[in-house]
Amino acid sequence: MSWSFFIDLELILIEGVIMQKEAIRIAGAGLAGLTAAINLARYGYPVEVFEKNENSGANRSVDWDGIENWTTEEDIVGLFQRWGIEICFNLRSTLDFEVYDRNGACYPVSTERPFFYLVERGAQAGSLEQSLKQQALDLGVEIHYSQERSRSEVEIWATGMQNIGFFLDVGMTFRTRHPDLVMVLADAQTAPRAYTFLVIADGLAALSVVLTRDFRQARAHLNQAVESFRRILPLEMDDMQITSGFSGMPHALGQSITHPIRVGEAAGFQDYLLGFGIRHALSSGYLAAQAIHDGVDYEKLVNQEIRPLVRTSVVNRMLYDLAGDRLYRPLIRWFTSSSNLSGLTRRWYRNRSLQGMLWPVAFKRYADGAADGEASEIIH
Numbered sequence: 001m002s003w004s005f006f007i008d009l010e011l012i013l014i015e016g017v018i019m020q021k022e023a024i025r026i027a028g029a030g031l032a033g034l035t036a037a038i039n040l041a042r043y044g045y046p047v048e049v050f051e052k053n054e055n056s057g058a059n060r061s062v063d064w065d066g067i068e069n070w071t072t073e074e075d076i077v078g079l080f081q082r083w084g085i086e087i088c089f090n091l092r093s094t095l096d097f098e099v100y101d102r103n104g105a106c107y108p109v110s111t112e113r114p115f116f117y118l119v120e121r122g123a124q125a126g127s128l129e130q131s132l133k134q135q136a137l138d139l140g141v142e143i144h145y146s147q148e149r150s151r152s153e154v155e156i157w158a159t160g161m162q163n164i165g166f167f168l169d170v171g172m173t174f175r176t177r178h179p180d181l182v183m184v185l186a187d188a189q190t191a192p193r194a195y196t197f198l199v200i201a202d203g204l205a206a207l208s209v210v211l212t213r214d215f216r217q218a219r220a221h222l223n224q225a226v227e228s229f230r231r232i233l234p235l236e237m238d239d240m241q242i243t244s245g246f247s248g249m250p251h252a253l254g255q256s257i258t259h260p261i262r263v264g265e266a267a268g269f270q271d272y273l274l275g276f277g278i279r280h281a282l283s284s285g286y287l288a289a290q291a292i293h294d295g296v297d298y299e300k301l302v303n304q305e306i307r308p309l310v311r312t313s314v315v316n317r318m319l320y321d322l323a324g325d326r327l328y329r330p331l332i333r334w335f336t337s338s339s340n341l342s343g344l345t346r347r348w349y350r351n352r353s354l355q356g357m358l359w360p361v362a363f364k365r366y367a368d369g370a371a372d373g374e375a376s377e378i379i380h
Contacts, residue, residue, distance in 0.1 A: 021043075021044055021045045021046070022045070022046075023045065023046040023047070023048060024037075024040050024045050024046070024047050024048075024155050024156065024292065025047075025048050025049075025050070025149065025153065025154040025155055025156070026047065026048070026049045026050070026154055026155070026156040026158055027049075027050050027148070027149045027150075027151070027153075027154040027156070027157050027158060027159050027260075028049070028050075028051060028156075028157070028158030028159040028160060028264075028266070029049045029050075029051035029053075029056045029133065029143055029145070029158075030051075030056065030057075030129065030158060030160050030264065030281070031128065031129065031132065031264060031278060031281040031282055031285065032158040032160075032263040032264030032265075032266070032281040032282065032284055032285040032288075033049055033051075033156065033158030033263070033264070033285065034049070034056065034129075034132035034133060034135075034136050034285070035083060035084075035085065035132065035281070035282050035285030035286055035289075036156050036158065036263060036285035036286070036288045036289045037049050037136045037139075037141045037143075037285075037289075038084055038085065038132065038135050038136050038139060038141070038289075039083070039084045039285070039286055039289035039290070039293075040289045040292065040293070041136065041139035041140055041141050042084055042139060043289065043292075043293040045292070045293075046140075046142075047136075047140075047141045047142070048141075048142045048143075048144065049136070049141060049142070049143045049144065050144050050147045050148060050149045050154070051143065051144065051145050051146075051147065052146065052147070052148045052159075053145065053146070054145050054146050055123045055133075055145060056123065056129040056130060056132070056133045056143075057121060057122045057123035057124075057127050057128075057129030057130060058123045060121055060122055060243075060245060061122060061173050061241060061243045062120070062121070062122035062123075062124055062127070062173065062204070063120075063121055063122065063173050063199075063204070063206040063243065064092075064118045064119065064120060064121070064199045064201050064204065064206050065118070065119055065120075065121045065128075065206075065278065066116045066117070066118060066119075066199075066276060066278075067116060067117045067118075067119055067276065067278045067279055068115075068116050068271065068274070068276040068279055069113070069114050069115060069116050069117055069342070070115060070116075070341075070342040070345040070346050070349075071279070071309050071345075071346060071349045071350075072346075073346075075113065075114070076114075076117055076279070079279075079282075079283075080282075082286075083282055083283065083285075083286040084286065085132065085135070085282065086131075086135055088131050088134075088135075089119065089120060089126060089127060089128045089130070089131035090119065090120035090126045090127070090202075091117055091118070091119050091120075092117060092118040092119075092180075092201055093114035093117055094114050094115060094116055094117065094118060094182055095110060095111055095112075095113075095114055095115075096108070096109065096110050096111075096182075097109050097115075097181075097182035097183065097184065098181070098182070098183050098184070099183075099184045099185075099186060099332055099335070099336055100183065100184070100185050100186070100187075100228075100232060101186055101187065101328065101329055101332055102186075102187035102188065102189065102190075102328075104228075104231065104232055106232075107332055107333070107335075107336035108336070109335075109336050109341065111341050111342065112340075113342060115341055115342055115345075116276070118182070118199060118201060119278065128278075151260055154260050155260050155261065155292070156260055156261045156262075156263060156288050157260045157261065157262045157263070157266050158262075158263045158264055158266055158285065159266050160264060160265045160266060161245075161246050161247060161249065161265050162249075162266075163246075163249075164246055165246030165247050165248045165249055165265075166212060166246075166247070166248030166249065166250055166270070166272060166366065167194070167210060167211065167212060167246065167247045167248045167270075167275045168210075168211045168212075168215050168218055168244065168245075168246055169208050169209070169210050169211075169243075169244065169245050169246075169247065169275070170208070170209050170211070170218040170219070170221070170222050170242075170243070170244045171206060171207050171208030171209055171222060171225075171242075171243050171244070172206075172207050172222070172226075172237075172240050172241060172242050172243060173204065173205065173206050173207075173239075173240070173241050173243060174205050174207075174237040174238055174239055174240040174241070175203055175204065175205070175237075175238040175239045176200060176203060176205050176235050176236055176237060176238065177203065177236065178200055178205075178233070178235055178236075179200070180200050180201050180202070181198070181199075181200050181233075182197070182198070182199050182200075183197065183198045183229065183232070183233070184196070184197045185197070185198075185225065185228055185229065186328050186331075186332055187228065187328070188325035188328055189224065190209065190221055190224045190225050190228055191209050191210060191211060191221060191225070192211065192212075192213055192214050192325060193211075193212050193213055193320070193321055193324075193325065194209075194210040194211055194212050194275070195210055195274075196208065196209045196210065196225045196228070196229075197210075198229050198233075205235070205237070206243075207225060207226065207229065208243070209221045209222050209225045210275050212317075212321075218244070222242075247265060247270055247275065247277055248265070248268070248270040248272055248275070248277070249265065249268045249270075250268060250272065250314065250363070250366040250367055251268070251366075251367050252266070252267055252268030253267075253268040253310065253311075253314070253363060253367075254363065254367060255268075257298065257299065257302060258298055258299060261288045261291065261292075261298050263281070263284040263285050263287075263288050264277075264280065264281035264284055264285065265277060265281065267284060267302075268310070269281065269284055269306055269310055270310065270313075271309070271310070271313045272310070272313040272314045272316075272317040272366070273313045273316040273317045273320065273348075274313075280306055280309075280310065283305055283306055284302065284306060287301040287302060287305060287306070308350075308352060308355065309349050311355050311359045311362075311363075312348070312349050312350070312351060312352070312354070312355045313349065314359065314362045314363060314366060315354060315355050315358045315359055315362045316348055316349075317362070317366070318358065318361070318362040318365055318366070319358075
């Protein structure tokens with residue numbers, strides 16, 4: 001009997017096993033949902049994704065967003081490979097950036113490894129969302145846009161923000177001929193208890209004010225930020241578009257993340273000190289697929305990979321809020337003078353003893369959701 005017979009028989013058996021796997025349904029075709037879909041498809045599961053918007057990334061403007069690169073020693077590029085994601089989207093490493101205080105004093109920062117990466121977001125070609133969408137489609141995932149599903153109809157809930165969040169990011173995008181740069185403005189008047197940033201890459205600029213309070217005055221804070229950056233760096237600003245969005249749901253951290261499995265912002269996974277969330281979205285999508293495929297407890301995986309970082313960020317946020325805006329200048333000096341910025345910041349997020357003591361207090365403080373419940377009039 002020839003070897004080809006056994007090979008053909010093995011392929012038939014493998015295909016039979018694959019066909020016997022139950023279909024997985026996912027609500028949400030954003031970063032977390034598509035990452036879960038990609039990995040489940042690679043494991044051989046039929047996958048259907050349902051998205052209420054008309055396209056992945058259609059609910060946000062074309063801009064550059066940040067992926068933090070300090071909470072693990074492994075670089076984010078290596079993590080993309082572990083998460084089963086091909087880097088076929090616009091991604092920029094950032095080794096140098098500038099931090100400014102309210103008086104316009106500049107504190108340059110230079111790091112040996114990227115402190116964070118910039119990634120293009122939106123519904124256009126080259127964005128992270130569209131790249132994940134195409135990778136999912138290439139693996140046979142069925143994506144149904146402009147369709148919603150209830151929690152009882154899906155195995156994975158990846159619907160992102162559903163209402164007002166802890167952070168409000170209000171800003172603008174515009175076109176400019178200025179060379180690429182990243183600038184951060186730490187000014188209590190412009191962004192109370194948070195920060196403002198300006199990113200320029202390939203002629204596309206994103207200026208954003210990140211707020212955790214005073215939401216009703218968001219437009220005024222944005223105007224102040226524009227004036228501050230223009231004093232530091234005169235810019236032409238063409239094709240301006242106002243942007244806004246919420247992130248972070250602390251109350252979700254006290255809810256069950258199974259039945260269905262909840263991932264990304266739908267599970268409250270966010271950095272509540274600095275506002276970064278892409279890493280947790282991608283990681284949780286990958287862990288959801290791993291839990292289903294390996295038949296392991298998703299809670300256990302999250303407790304190992306994500307929850308300690310999120311809880312520590314909530315504790316850090318509480319300590320920062322209690323200290324108040326007077327910490328701006330000392331923190332800037334300490335932050336920018338470090339010879340190992342990634343290592344210094346990593347220690348903030350790896351202090352599990354502090355987290356264990358203060359987490360119940362910090363969670364109770366922020367469990368009501370948004371930092372300012374009167375955000376409906378931020379733009380209009």
